[in-house]
Amino acid sequence: MQRSLILGKGVSGKGAGELLKGLGFQVEYFEDGESFPEVSSFDFVVKSPGFPPWHRVVKEVKERKVPVYGEVELAYRFMKGRIVGITGTNGKSTTTALVYHTLKTSGREAFIGGNYGTPASSFALETSRSSISVLELSSFQIEDLTSFRGEVGAILNVTPDHLDRYPSFKDYLRAKLKALKHFDWLVVNGDDPNLSSLKGEGVVEFGRSSGEFRLEGSHLSGNGVKIDVKELPLKGIHNVENYLCALSVLRVLGLSEEEIFKGFKTFKGLPHRTEVVGRVRNVLFINDSKSTNVDSMAKALLSFERVVLIAGGKDKGLDFKVLSPIVKERVKGVVSIGEAAPLIEESFSPLVKVKRAESMDEAVRLAFSMASSGDVVLLSPGCASFDMFKNYADRGKAFKRAVRKLEEEVG
Template sequence: MKTYKEFENKKVLVLGLAKSGESAARVLNQLGAIVTVNDGKPFDENPAAQDLLTEGIKVITGSHPLELLDEDFALMVKNPGIPYENPMVARAIARKIPVITEVELAYLISESPIVGITGTNGKTTTTTLIADIFNAAHKTAKLSGNIGFPASDVASKSTADETLIMELSSFQLMGIQAFHPTIAVITNLFSAHLDYHGSQENYEAAKWRIQENMTADDFLVLNFNQEKLRQKADQTQATVIGFSTTEKIANGAYVSDGQIYFADEKIMAVADLSLPGDHNVENALAAICVAKLSDISNQAIISVLTTFSGVKHRLQYLGEKSSIKFYNDSKATNILATQKALSGFDNTHLWLLAGGLDRGNGFDELAPDVEGLKGMIVFGETAPKLKDLAEKLGISVFASKDVATAAALAFEKADASDVVLLSPANASWDQYKTFEQRGDLFIAAFENLKEN
């Protein structure tokens, strides 16, 4: 960790705990700041606040008293999920107290260079691929950020000969000031988080902030399959490297005649990628760009891209039983995510497991993607809607009470060489606390099938 003295003896308010807030509070305390933590969860139900208190950090829990801001705070570090319209945040801004997110703090203290990855879809897979490729090349990389490892905690323990591979959400990027990756990636831009940002324009502007402090010595990797990102290539000081599955990119990664190239150098065949789906070809191209810009060998790239089994709950390959392959895509909490998952498989040999929380929407837009499926197993609140869709399309469909019984039923119905895919197209909250819990139960059901 860098010796950073700007926070010494200055009052800093950490608003909201969770992993990032807890990490920020500890790092700031270590840097000599006078830290106050404010979290809405009551103290008796708040183990993180209890731990911080024993470490000598002031904690205020159970509410967010506006009068707290009457203190002379030099900085607020807010949880990324807290909107800027929040009364505490709004008052801090009105009083000209700088408001940052924890990734800015991570940048300020990091001795390691940062590779930052953002975008609507594919962030986690691309981030993980890049880290795995670095490590395969014996260049130590550490995952950090929105992927589940608080950036400031990882940065505080990193060294100059390591690289932080940092997944960044739009929420986190809204709270940066000096943040400066040496390489940045924008995987794609689709409609998302409009309830937080208010408009697609605001959402995309938040994502674009990843490059705002970059210079010509830095590299910005953009998805040239999207015209909106291609058009942004001349709106940055960074050196732009494109990737595309449809055309040659002179200084980037692309697909031609079933082969993946970087510039004019052939890397590998598309057919050798371990992850299915056109979207995962894009993720691989983005990872290849970062790897080649970092002087990593093709051998290391190929070793990862041919064996990578997916991020947990994100089109994760679990294995097979009786020549039936199982994939866990519990992270697919909306129709678009399921459409992307389905694009990587042959429907005539695919059993789709779908269903979950009913948010009032229909599923007609999924029809072209599920047409020709061998079968569907549906569960949860939306099971009747999905069953209606399948019956309209002449797809064999069966109802099940949950993902565990759905896995068993799919195995019973499937034949050798079929694929069983959990890709729910719905949130999990009707039956499960999180999509992770839903996916874990599916994994457990598969493991049980393997053992019997």
């Protein structure tokens, strides 16, 4: 019986372990802080994306010449059917879910997973020759791909992020662009300066202003399709890009205009992404907790006017001062939270009034006190959540609870 070692006991690690156990492999797990077993006693190692390539354990395994596979790479070796991979700094979860939803509403057999929350290894054996697996891929997962081959890959955008893991933006960009090697077709955002030079056979370009799939007036247009954005539920410029990317992918897969429109029109979006929570005395509260970097914060701010912004969390080495023009134009006040509160204050206090909060309840109350009728209180942190919360969803739920509590208090 072959022995495998799983690095990481999270969702990816457990998914890989269950797949291997079901196939008759002996499985052991390792997590940081535990004593490391003798590597040479294992036939191969499966690495969760949380373990970077330079982790001491990963380096030791490779030095001992023991094969190392990423969880997505492992799953791929047991998957059948067509595979779509979607990556990007922002919007990849929404676009992945939109493509999957549209495939399902059109009657296709489809699976969704990867960075989306369900490890690919948990459904790999259920796939068939006629199925389409839609995978959200993070840069961490793309790093670990070797023999993986998908039919359609998509890169929505690449902007600074994860600079707490990558030495520079160039290294982060290089990790994303590794996707080029692993798909027959690649869909790219031609409006993104980091992607606009990607041309040639097998490359399909979309963009708000150019590309085979583009925005013409209020219509998503390209390859014989015209869909009016006004008839679709997701709003904001970021969602126009998400729709265009999904449209490009789905047309490459062969779906008709009618099938795509039906899927787009019935997709209501994901929680914690510019999600309307409610109104308190005509102040609109928006939950954009999924915003974990500067670019996602910028796109949220551009979707609203007269904003009181709640921002901060675990710092990822990002530069918030680049948002100064948008903050000047659209933000009337800021509430800073978390470890990055001093950074938020340093970046925005020359422009607007900034107050600090120690909890989400206090942040919501302070933001409400700074707002007037018709204003928007926007939670768009621009930072990771792990300093105060389990994850971005936990942070978003705390925001919703705080808004409900405020509503009960003030009526």
